[in-house]
Amino acid sequence: MTSTTSTRADSASPVETAALRRAFDLARRGPAMDPNPRVGCVLLSADGTTIGEGWHRGAGTPHAEVAALADAAAQGHDTHGATAVVTLEPCNHTGRTGPCTEALVAAGVRRVVVSVEDPNPLAAGGAARLRAEGIDVLAGVLADEGRQVLGAWVHAVERDRPFVTLKIASTLDGRIAAADGSSRWITGPVARQHAHDLRAEVDAIAVGTGTALTDDPSLTARTADGSLHGHQPLRVVVGLRDLRDDAALRGPGGELVQVRSHDPHEVLVALAARGVRHLLVEGGPTLAAAFLRAGLVDEVHAYLAPVLLGAGRPAVDDLGITSIDGALRLVTRTVLPLGPDVLVVATPEPPAQES
Template sequence: MRHALEIARRGPATGPNPRVGCVLLGPDGVVLAEGWHRGAGTPHAEVAALSDAAQRGASVRGATAVVTLEPCNHTGRTGPCSEALLAAGISRVVLSVPDPNPVAAGGAERLRAAGVDVETGLLADEGRELLGAWLPSVERGRPFVTLKLATSLDGRVAAADGTSRWITSEVARQHAHGLRGEVDAIVVGTGTALVDDPSLTARNAAGELRGHQPLRVVVGHRDLPAAARLHGPGGELVQVRTHDPADVLATLAQRDVRHVLVEGGPTLAAAFLTAGLVDEVHAYVAPVLLGSGRSALADLGITTIADALRLTTRSVRPLGPDVLVVATVDPHTPQEH
């Protein structure tokens, strides 16, 4: 299973489908074949492993399939993996994580009904970690939302005169570009788009566009000027003419977006937080004090410390002179005030 998890990571971390790995074992425990999902529209990991076995000339009848996610039981762009395993004569399936998608789930039941020995939950924590944002996105029925903040020690994102470049260091900004390259969409409000004129691209240290460019999403009713940098090279530009975060996520879900990065500004960030639609916060904090200027968040409606929105710190990482704090929001924590 650890090897299945390892090869699954070769697949794309972005897109509508999960990363999945599959290893086929003979009765003596020898690896017969392996496969992983390479992206939407390509064979699923189980079918890729069966194809690999055919190319090697290995018989898989009576073999064990070790797979990181429950084999699907529906026909989408490809056929059901449960049926492919049955047709190949697989006698045992060991899986890490049950499929939470009601459309695709049921593979384990189908296999058991056909007499296949099915075991679930092997290295389940590692399996869930591998699935990243895809898993909570499916479980919650909406894209997973990461809120990114880049602030001074006193929580400012711009000085009193509006200048904001640069509060954080080059090291922190490069790390943030890496985060952009791991999400399906970047979301900003029209205020940020008009004032900061961002490009919202994912670039490497040399300033070149990375291979994956997320959708660039602007939320609000105002039009962007023709000369805006958002009209330049990068991911597709989408304007969602609403102020309702739930509407934004619903629109992006229709585009098969699984992971959204909300980058600003303070009004949009506060809107997502008060709507209870933030799952995780990445806060890049620089050892800088401004004393005044624009705050990282607009009013959350919190008037007493007892109502403070408290997050769970997952990691603290130095980035040059700065620090990255990654914290999660308890999905059961009320965020509306």
């Protein structure tokens, strides 16, 4: 087996790279909706043998590095001279738990391999702290994969606002309701269940008051048997009008939050103050257009049914675009068949760089 001791300081060995991919798998075991990031850690001995593994199980629990050290200790392994392979830069601050940097120093770790440097100014500085203790630190290994594991969390921290996913469920010609206003059901049960599972992975769902008053949605996340998912996101209504006293949104489910504004920026500020990292904008066309015009949509989930209406309400209201040259173009990331329907996941095309 390749020894980690022979690894150059500016590169990761094959053993370390494999350990990092294992750490990604461990990180995914953590809760997707937690305010803290999903992080995994693998400890390697000097000869490249795995001696401990850990992941962060949620706010208030030991961080991945501490969990891996505890795992190594439980197996009777000595961590002096070990290499810690971590998906996110070890924290250097005291919150609900102590700094991971101090735990690594105390354990005698010799080298730390990091995928993503921590963008959170409150927790950053771990690499510098470790280097000050004479520990070799290599950061930026498989960083793109590491960012995918961190998901919405890393975007929310970097941009100081929630990551926004716009969800659309429409016919092939972009209609979400027929001319008479009927809309149930455009997509089939497989697509609808996928959308419910998506709700269970976000912190909040937003609709406009028009949708709330017209459709009377409950905005719950439900399992295939119709019961509530264990996690229920905040249910956010955007707009100035009051809800009815008997609205479904007042029934079982996540907390109801009304943001009395038409400004998407104000909506995100209000939700960020509540710790929201990932917002799902579900409707209707007016709210979707407002977030798109403001440039605040990070990802689009478009559920497309093989149905044509030719008339009816569009999925997105007027964006103020008058020419094809001004079209908001997206980059397709995933195409997933869901029964008779298709899910297209796309992200806004980055603006062209001026030469």
